[in-house]
Amino acid sequence: MKSETWTIQQVFQDRKQYKVPFYQRAYVWTLEKQWPLLWADITDKADERLAGTTPAPHFLGAIVVEPQDKVGLRGVDTFHIIDGQQRLTTLQYVLAGIRLACRELKIADYESYLAEVLDNPNPNTMANADVEVFKIWPTFSDQKAFVAAMTADKQITLQTRYPEHFTQAGTFRRIGIYHPAALNAIWNFAEWAKTWIANNGGADAVEALVMAVLTDLKVVLIQLEKGDDAQVIFETLNGRGAELHATDLILN
Numbered sequence: 001m002k003s004e005t006w007t008i009q010q011v012f013q014d015r016k017q018y019k020v021p022f023y024q025r026a027y028v029w030t031l032e033k034q035w036p037l038l039w040a041d042i043t044d045k046a047d048e049r050l051a052g053t054t055p056a057p058h059f060l061g062a063i064v065v066e067p068q069d070k071v072g073l074r075g076v077d078t079f080h081i082i083d084g085q086q087r088l089t090t091l092q093y094v095l096a097g098i099r100l101a102c103r104e105l106k107i108a109d110y111e112s113y114l115a116e117v118l119d120n121p122n123p124n125t126m127a128n129a130d131v132e133v134f135k136i137w138p139t140f141s142d143q144k145a146f147v148a149a150m151t152a153d154k155q156i157t158l159q160t161r162y163p164e165h166f167t168q169a170g171t172f173r174r175i176g177i178y179h180p181a182a183l184n185a186i187w188n189f190a191e192w193a194k195t196w197i198a199n200n201g202g203a204d205a206v207e208a209l210v211m212a213v214l215t216d217l218k219v220v221l222i223q224l225e226k227g228d229d230a231q232v233i234f235e236t237l238n239g240r241g242a243e244l245h246a247t248d249l250i251l252n
Contacts, residue, residue: 097189145180
């Protein structure tokens with residue numbers, strides 16, 4: 001194995017895709033638990049940037065990936081996600097939400113920067129462009145909703161694709177309905193981003209928000225090498241430790 005500390009920009013730049021292997025669970029992070037905490041961490045860093053200070057890096061933990069052999073010239077570099085799919089997928093939802101927010105606010109200056117970390121370029125050189133254009137490719141049960149939400153060019157497109165999830169007034173239904181995670185995450189991150197941008201100076205604040213995600217958040221990226229057993233490593237990381245008690249978390 002080899003490990004390096006990477007920014008989120010480094011994780012998602014270049015032509016690459018992180019795939020969730022078949023033996024992993026579906027996406028499970030939620031509005032009630034993880035998304036607001038991550039958004040608070042991001043906006044804390046963005047606030048520091050607006051205040052003129054250089055934020056200390058915010059460490060999101062370790063991501064473990066396994067490079068896949070590439071056959072022929074076509075296609076993007078592919079990595080199986082052994083550990084960290086919830087974080088990587090959520091970060092894609094965050095960036096997609098910020099891009100939608102910018103489009104709603106008619107702020108076009110950062111479109112190319114966001115495209116670089118959301119979309120793999122040159123689909124004509126891909127083996128399967130419908131799949132390989134995405135930086136993340138989820139488990140089978142998540143794929144349909146993931147594609148529908150990630151390819152929405154505007155918030156109204158999400159409303160059109162998921163009409164039963166919105167009221168007649170165009171607001172997001174909150175009671176008595178299950179929202180696909182991709183829709184739920186991207187819509188909420190877009191709404192939060194619009195509010196934060198509007199409250200912090202409009203277009204001038206977007207750079208701070210984007211840089212908070214791309215450069216202030218960091219992970220340790222661990223790449224497996226030939227001979228490493230991915231499934232054993234996955235089981236070791238996720239099933240062989242002792243769960244922390246509440247007192248341990250408080251002490252932490």
